[in-house]
Amino acid sequence: MMATLAFHAPKTLDEAIALLAVDPRAIPLAGGTDLIVQLRSDRLEPSAIIDLKRIEKLSGVRRHGDGFAIGAATPCTALKEDAELAAAWPGVVEAANLIGSVQVRNRATMAGNLCNASPAADSVPALVAAGATCLVVGTGGEREVPVKDIPTGPGKTSLKPGEVVAEIRLPGRVGGEGDAYLRSIPRTEMDIAVVGAGANLAFGPDGTCTAARIAVGAVAPTVVLVNEAGEALVGTRLDDTALEKMAEAVRSACNPIDDKRGTVEYRTAMAGVLAKRVVAIARDRAGEKA
Amino acid sequence: MNAPQDKRSFRYVGTRPVRPDGVEKVTGKALYGPDFVAPNMLHGAILRSPHAHARIKSIDLRKAEALPGVKAIVTGADFPTLESLIMAVGESSSDIVHISRNCMAYDKVLYDGHAVAAVAATSGAIARQAIKLIDVEYEVLPHVLDIEEALRADAPVLHEDIFTKGVNPKPDKPSNAALRVEMAKGDLEEGFGKAAVVVSGRYTTEPVHQGYIEPHACVVSWNADGQLQIWTSSQGHFAVRSLTASVLGLSQADIRVTPLEIGGGFGGKTTIYLEPVATLLSRKSGRPVRLAMSRSEVFRASGPAPGAVIDLKMGAAEDGTLVAADIEFKYHAGAYPAITAHSGASSAIAHYKVPNSRVVGWEVLCNRPATKAYRAPGAPQVIFAVECALDELAGKLGIDPVDFRLKNAVRPGDKQFNGMPFGEIGYAECLEAAKAHPHWSAPLGPNQGRGVAGGTWGNYGGPSTAEVSVAEDGSVLVTTGSPDIGGSRASMAIMAAETLQIPYEKIRVTIADTSSIGFSMVTGGSRTTFATGKAVTDAAAEVVEILKERAARTWGVEPSEVDWRDGEAVCLAEGRTDERLPIGRIAGSAPFSGGPISAEAAINPGGYLAGYGVHICDTEVDPETGHVKILRYTAIQDVGQAIHPDYVEGQMQGGAVQGIGWALNEAYLYDKDGRLDNPGFLDYRVPVASDVPMIDTVMIEKANPDHPYGVKGVGEVPIVPPLAAVANAVTHAAGVRMADLPLTPDRVYAALRAAE
């Protein structure tokens, strides 16, 4: 507990950026479901907390070109309430709505899930598979960065001091596309992913896979986009050989640790199993939209 | 009034009225341990060891003392030096020296989270800041967590003064084997010689926490004359009084313990952790002090149930008769000697007739928190192994597993281990009910399996005091000293209503502080509805006698000429049989008929009976991931007469789900330095609502003839069968014997792959 801890709830992003710029030990607060736990256990000892939830443009889902822009302070449950977003990116929306409990999801945000930089963050594999980007804003201006480039290791991000993720952007959808996310946890709810897998697939009119992105979580220091796994599917109709090749590529890309939530062997094996399952769901979804 | 009454004649027993304390609890008004506030109260915090095993070389308090707002600091040096004294509390007993040391370490810390110092300050934030300013110099010692490792000759020894009890002659060296118990009868060699099939194996379980949602908390206010008040939530405030008095060398009459509502205990709140520490802080500061644990403190420093390693060999004859059992189990004791080996040994095969048997139990010290009672302490672990082995035997013999158990089940009149015949027990009825239940014969799908398991717990009686007094308007106050942990106020009111024959709503129940009612043992051992209920019934029956006597005096007839029906005196004297005096009229004129109407019963009733249960579980195993889904679950139990069936069913359902958690996901995870790696509900995975189906219950109401309303203890039995019921179900679903709990997905997956 710092004697000088301050709490600010700015109304504009410019104010928030200015507050973060003047105080290198200030931290932004979105949903708080990770941050407040860390604060209470002394893992974080900031000098100031900058609440982003009073900044109007950071809350809610907007249309952005053909796609979507999700404000950094938008709670996960609000994503479900946007019917178009939920129809276009069901895998992303479901991933965000696996985090914690309803109570947690009414607070937790995808931007916070991303910036907390846990390798097991549920929404991140789905976002990476989706090819999502984020708008990063700091005193030096703004830049658009692929979601996959934000986390650099457990608890570490590529954000520069004073920068915040202001929104997450998802591309627009055309027909024949589908995404999905699944995770493995010991219980049915309330656990951190032992392994998570996201898939985003596109198919031609004849059912041939034309694009595939497979990302897995909790099997390496950051979420891994497994290019070889996607490549194994492209040009195929997802026959068993292609699926097994895809799963093998996923398992080969795993570099997990043994910890309280899972073993190396189990995580690696599950990454392959879940990858096959999410590919099947994504294909069905693409078929429905074809 | 010891004869069981005809069930159909009951008016209140067996009904399901709203509990008297219900509205307070659904509106947030009820005050639990952490809710109590005393005027001018200080807030405490406890510094806990970061090491699993270390010698305390020095403690420097100067920086903490200098922090503004700090009012008192306590370390182990502030605790009096005590002589060894074994104190019985509830089902367990502990050496008071160990209870004291567990509240606050002195020379050594024995587990991650062991209390080392405590601070009282004007705010919680200052207290938490102050404990960080305390410099403790440790000499870190090698630690041991595992049972088998702790028993090795080269293992670090926790206590230089503990020599294995129960071994003759006394060992010449101290060791981590704190206790050995053995119960044997018959001739094992001869028994196994008659066996057509023999199974043997090793089974293991992990330590599990009681998992009550309310963390421990208390407020203590010490006065300069040495009298003090304690407000705390516990399973027994009289135990809090006696233990605190003994740890600190105080007179029990100087300590008034007021029970707050208790947010779950399951055996884990039958001891003390905070009260002596808060007492010393209050004495030093002269102000009331609150101490409350965080969830991580609860996991790091309060008692789990032991984990176990069980080696077992059992044999049966061709016709399915059990002929021999040779069982050796080793339980964690944690940092201090515990008592669960005794009850483990006496429970292991207590529900079966086994002519030749040897059950050996060990308690093994290790650098984990001291184990404490958890629902049927000691029984679930060893019975898990026994019920899995029975499943194996039944399979090999080609006998239905329920029939196999039925053939060997103990029945009334069979001899217990001590030679005495069993009373009106109902295990066979439970098994018959399981067989007849549609669940037992329902079809199963692919990757699904069904498991069945039985279990028993001895239950208990124990001392209780109750007072029943009649208010001037004829409403009735029942006062006991037994904390209400799951609806017992309702049961007490029902039994009083039945005895007094007045409406349930006219009766209110108070749980009095230690200075306002005589002694009652803890709420534990499934004893409260039985023993305190009998005290309430006895006192109410005496009140009925007083009421009749007052009516007789009013009418000028003999007391024998007065009957008591429907809450009123009925005159039996010739020619006056239409005269009535309702309780309200008698009570209103009580000052003129002999004074207030009140009776107390202070008893230690015998006649308690063991309880038995049979659980059926269906699971589905995901062959690719090892995930286990509980599809269907049925709990069957001999509950005696159910006083309030909702709360009997609730015990069965809650116990079953705790057992499911034990079987599937709950475990302590330590890092290589012996620090607890999952001290929270995130990674200590108790079942959540979406993990389980409805828990069907079948109450077998075989009344206990030695209780006025037929009560048998019901709270503990239901956690005994689930471990094996789940493991047997997973075994049948997966096609491979699952002998090591918990059955986490990675373990099931590994077993599936190994079996390929």
Added chain:
Amino acid sequence: MSKLQVSTTINGDPQEFLCDPDTTLLDALREELGLTGSKEGCGSGDCGACTVILDGKMVCSCLVLAGEAEGRQVNTIEGVAEGGELHPVQSNFLELGALQCGFCTPGFIVAAKALLDRDPNPSETEIRYWLAGNLCRCTGYDKIVRAVQDAAAELRQERTPA
């Protein structure tokens, strides 16, 4: 540390209090305002005993900073019964014996009411997943789920015009 002054609305009434910037809403409710109906079982959002409604959404008050409540509407267990009349969720918990120790009960009632406010007829599975963030160690959840189902039926009846 300088104190924050927070103005908020709790159970419909305006409230002002002072707190440290790192004080949680749960601590402010319990310690500053004496509203001890919301319980702390874990302090990390894993047990749901501290569930309150913040601007219409149920949240764990241990995972909200008190300062965030500035200008917001907070509804707690103390506000569920209206004018001494129990809400059907509360009365059905009592009727079915859906509580044993009662410590988790306030969180369950706030959460269950939030569910029924948005969905008058949830399935058993929906109830179980909605309540997965509320731990109960006593009941095994059976009677809780049934109480929510019964409360839902009672509320549907009430809403149906005669």
